[in-house]
Amino acid sequence: MLKLGIIGTNWITAQFVDAAKESGQYELTAVYSRHVETAQEFAGKENPDAALFTDLEKFFASSAFDTVYIASPNSLHAQQAIAALTAGKNVIVEKPMVASQSELEAVTAALKAHPKQFLFEAARHLYEPNFQLVKQFVQKNDISGATLVYMKYSSKYDAYLAGKQPNVFTTKFAGGALMDLGVYLVYAALAWFGVPEKASYAPAILASGVDGSGALHLDYPDFSVNLICGKTTQSHLPSEIYTGKDTLVIDAPESISSIEHIVPGAKSTQLAGKQDKNPMIREAQFFADAIQNADYAARDRQFALAQQVHTLITQVRTQAGIQFPNDAQ
Ligand SMILES: NC(=O)c1ccc[n+]([C@@H]2O[C@H](COP(=O)([O-])OP(=O)(O)OC[C@H]3O[C@@H](n4cnc5c(N)ncnc54)[C@H](OP(=O)(O)O)[C@@H]3O)[C@@H](O)[C@H]2O)c1
Incomplete structure (x- = not known):
């Protein structure tokens, strides 16, 4: 225990x-x-x-x-x-x-x-069975690209608009859309497709200096992946992974309850299993x-992925002009 x-x-x-x-x-x-x-x-x-x-x-x-x-x-x-x-x-x-x-x-x-x-x-x-089902699908198919979305109107955005400084909307506390929600998408992209050759982030930067939303473009040798994250609007778009004419439609990469495999001219298939009551x-x-x-192998495997995720996030964030006090330490 x-x-x-x-x-x-x-x-x-x-x-x-x-x-x-x-x-x-x-x-x-x-x-x-x-x-x-x-x-x-x-x-x-x-x-x-x-x-x-x-x-x-x-x-x-x-x-x-x-x-x-x-x-x-x-x-x-x-x-x-x-x-x-x-x-x-x-x-x-x-x-x-x-x-x-x-x-x-x-x-x-x-x-x-x-x-x-x-x-x-x-x-x-990463640890949810539906996330692993998507990973298995990606391993078995030739991928042509993906669009992953996580945009949620933050419960703290109204306070920000009212002139307050909720931690997650400040550079002091290393907030913003990429750090808070984009991180889920970067994890998904790197876990499913690996480390891209090139990455760039186009953020909409708020007066506080953090990104309220943004689009992250990842270039792989044979395809590209677009990640869209945001805390200032509410999106109802699903996420998609493309494999030739087929499409895998995922309701939400950060919490997957539906994985629909759509094949033109055929009945679509639902791959997702039931989600746990407590997502943690x-x-x-x-x-x-x-x-x-x-199990040090498990530790090291997960840590290596975390290193890749944060190397990429830090690189695209700083290139996009978003600076945190932590950068200077
Ligand atoms: N995995 C998930 O699904 C998930 C969901 C939500 C959040 N998170 C993560 O959990 C973390 C906390 O998120 P949150 O929204 O709860 O953040 P938060 O409200 O800003 O702060 C979390 C806790 O930190 C302490 N705290 C607040 N302001 C502080 C300050 N100025 N200095 C030192 N400590 C302070 C408070 O605890 P005390 O008052 O007791 O000290 C507070 O309960 C974030 O990193 C977020 O990314 C993860």
């Missing part, structure tokens, strides 16, 4: 803790929050024995937990992941794992310096299995 500590007390952490408990492989034993009341509230009646912390150094120094789930604002992920590795903890860090090239290098060095520990980026869609259950199981079975 893994002893789980958490950083960040928003709804996503509650969802991960529920998935972790449902897996039967974790117990919540430590909660960090900037405010003791929030930590108490998060631990609640269900976790009366969880140790509560408001000091991050004391949290990492504590033996109350062995594995930490980090769901703080994006700009803090790398430094907290490195502090956790240095303190001897396993790390599950929310997407995006890093917010700059230098942070990617620092996290890579920290993992190398602590070879017995585990670090996973919580790119939850598969990743929670995968991470716990890897840690408990000392």
Whole structure:
């Protein structure tokens, strides 16, 4: 049984803790929050024995937990992941794992310096069976191209328009469409099609300096892939993968519930299976299995993909003129 500590007390952490408990492989034993009341509230009646912390150094120094789930604002992920590795903890860090090239290098060095520990980026869609079904389809067919879309009107955009500064709409916290939602599409493209030869990003940049939306173009030797992400509008477009005259229509790459194979002149086929109730259950199981079975090959495979994803994201983001304070560190 893994002893789980958490950083960040928003709804996503509650969802991960529920998935972790449902897996039967974790117990919540430590909660960090900037405010003791929030930590108490998060631990609640269900976790009366969880140790509560408001000091991050004391949290990492504590033996109350062995594995930490980090769901703080994006700009803090790398430094907290490195502090956790240095303190001897396993790390599950929310997407995006890093917010700059230098942070990617620092996290890579920290993992190398602590070879017995585990670090996973919580790119939850990778672990869902429907995501793997698409991967199998791509492996069996000659791909002619793809268009992947994730545009969602953010629950925090109204606050931004009203003059507030929600973390995810600031450069200070490494926000924006590419970092928040585009990362799911980049993961899908690289997991399904591999690393492209060339990539470029055309963003619509908000006054705050982050991208409200954008189109990412990936060039492969025989085809190209277009990724469209955004937080300032709501899209109802599906995503598509093309193979000659056939089309695979996917409802949403970040959370696939429908995969329709359309062949001209034939009845279309539905390939998707039923989704899990808690979308984080598969990743929670995968991470716990890897840690408990000392499966370093799984760790290294997933980390190599994360490195490719963040190398590409950092490159296209900085080329598009989107700068974060993390770039200068
Ligand atoms: N995998 C998924 O499906 C999914 C879904 C949503 C979000 N996420 C990821 O989860 C992470 C958190 O997202 P979120 O929307 O919950 O972010 P958020 O509301 O900006 O912050 C998350 C938590 O960090 C702490 N925090 C807030 N502002 C802070 C600040 N200025 N300095 C230090 N700590 C601060 C808060 O916890 P305390 O008040 O307790 O300190 C808060 O609950 C992001 O990286 C996001 O990409 C993933």
